[in-house]
Amino acid sequence: MEAVITLLPGDGIGPDVTAGARSVLSAVADRQGHRFEFHEALIGGAAIDAVGDPLPAATVERCEAADAVFLGAVGGPKWSDPNAKIRPEQGLLKLRSVLGVYANIRPVRIYPELVGASPLKPEILDGVDMLVVRELTGGIYFGKKTRTATSASDLCEYTVAEIERIVRVAARLAGARRGRLCSVDKANVLETSRLWRDVTDRLMASEFPDVAIETLLVDAAAMHLLSRPSDFDVIVTENMFGDILTDEASMLAGSLGMLPSASLGDGAAGLYEPIHGSAPDIAGMGIANPCAAVASAAMMLRHSLGLESEAQAVEQAIADAIAGGARTADIVADGDTQVSTEAMTAEIIRCLN
Numbered sequence: 001m002e003a004v005i006t007l008l009p010g011d012g013i014g015p016d017v018t019a020g021a022r023s024v025l026s027a028v029a030d031r032q033g034h035r036f037e038f039h040e041a042l043i044g045g046a047a048i049d050a051v052g053d054p055l056p057a058a059t060v061e062r063c064e065a066a067d068a069v070f071l072g073a074v075g076g077p078k079w080s081d082p083n084a085k086i087r088p089e090q091g092l093l094k095l096r097s098v099l100g101v102y103a104n105i106r107p108v109r110i111y112p113e114l115v116g117a118s119p120l121k122p123e124i125l126d127g128v129d130m131l132v133v134r135e136l137t138g139g140i141y142f143g144k145k146t147r148t149a150t151s152a153s154d155l156c157e158y159t160v161a162e163i164e165r166i167v168r169v170a171a172r173l174a175g176a177r178r179g180r181l182c183s184v185d186k187a188n189v190l191e192t193s194r195l196w197r198d199v200t201d202r203l204m205a206s207e208f209p210d211v212a213i214e215t216l217l218v219d220a221a222a223m224h225l226l227s228r229p230s231d232f233d234v235i236v237t238e239n240m241f242g243d244i245l246t247d248e249a250s251m252l253a254g255s256l257g258m259l260p261s262a263s264l265g266d267g268a269a270g271l272y273e274p275i276h277g278s279a280p281d282i283a284g285m286g287i288a289n290p291c292a293a294v295a296s297a298a299m300m301l302r303h304s305l306g307l308e309s310e311a312q313a314v315e316q317a318i319a320d321a322i323a324g325g326a327r328t329a330d331i332v333a334d335g336d337t338q339v340s341t342e343a344m345t346a347e348i349i350r351c352l353n
């Protein structure tokens with residue numbers, strides 16, 4: 001098949017891990033006879049530096065014209081002045097909104113050889129296999145913001161339609177897995193959460209009677225994620241709760257550098273990004289873990305390009321590279337040899353069948 005892929009390397013370790021994802025996608029194309037055409041575009045701090053805008057119009061055009069978009073990471077201390085009007089993160093939020101990718105799917109998978117990299121006890125990690133479905137284009141991250149000398153506010157709003165469409169995505173995924181959906185909210189305090197719960201209960205009863213629904217308050221969910229993570233199948237939650245809970249969930253896998261994501265809308269096109277940030281402390285050192293980026297590329301093959309067997313081959317290659325002992329700095333343990341971003345990528349490509 002032929003596909004046009006836009007790459008947005010962004011800031012910090014973004015370019016390092018984007019190079020890893022691109023190499024793996026090229027290797028897949030070579031071996032399976034596909035033709036992927038890559039175009040790079042600016043986003044985030046790199047775009048602010050180059051043209052004064054974290055999401056230039058040329059980038060939006062490139063993304064809208066592509067079959068899929070890959071993003072490395074945005075942000076960094078250089079652009080973090082709290083009084084700055086223009087910030088790298090605005091570029092990413094606007095891109096998600098412009099592309100209409102409201103459903104952010106974040107799988108949490110445990111590689112058996114990395115159980116020791118997690119701060120949790122091995123018996124707690126046994127059987128962990130969950131998907132977190134994070135609402136990505138609404139809620140408090142997109143509400144009106146105000147700031148005066150003495151106060152500030154961020155508005156959190158959700159509509160019935162926004163809740164219905166994300167719960168449908170999550171329920172369909174749960175139906176194709178173990179048939180269990182956990183909706184996370186803060187309905188004891190927040191009005192948006194009470195709406196979220198009403199809409200979810202009604203929709204699940206009428207459209208998904210075969211999917212078991214559980215509801216958890218977000219503070220309790222944060223605890224249950226660590227005390228009984230293997231009980232979860234699919235979790236659905238609003239934008240901010242999903243952002244926070246998935247960083248927490250990455251510790252089940254041992255490193256933020258292992259978790260991929262796919263952001264989808266109603267069409268086939270999607271935005272694929274590792275859930276980690278730009279890690280400015282290790283930017284340019286060539287030691288970042290490319291696994292989350294490569295696993296995000298695998299999700300691109302699956303969800304936007306319809307190449308399921310290629311996606312599985314890439315996921316298997318990551319697992320085999322890890323089983324073979326390849327370890328970047330974030331997952332290295334006593335006795336392991338540490339490898340660079342490039343060497344880890346090369347090892348994944350070597351394991352690709």
Ligand code: IPM
Nearest residue numbers: 074075089092093243275277
């Ligand atoms: C993520 C990140 C972003 C978010 C930031 C960089 C804006 O933390 O993708 O989880 O909050 O969504």
Ligand code: MG
Nearest residue numbers: 243244247275
């Ligand atoms: Mg985050």
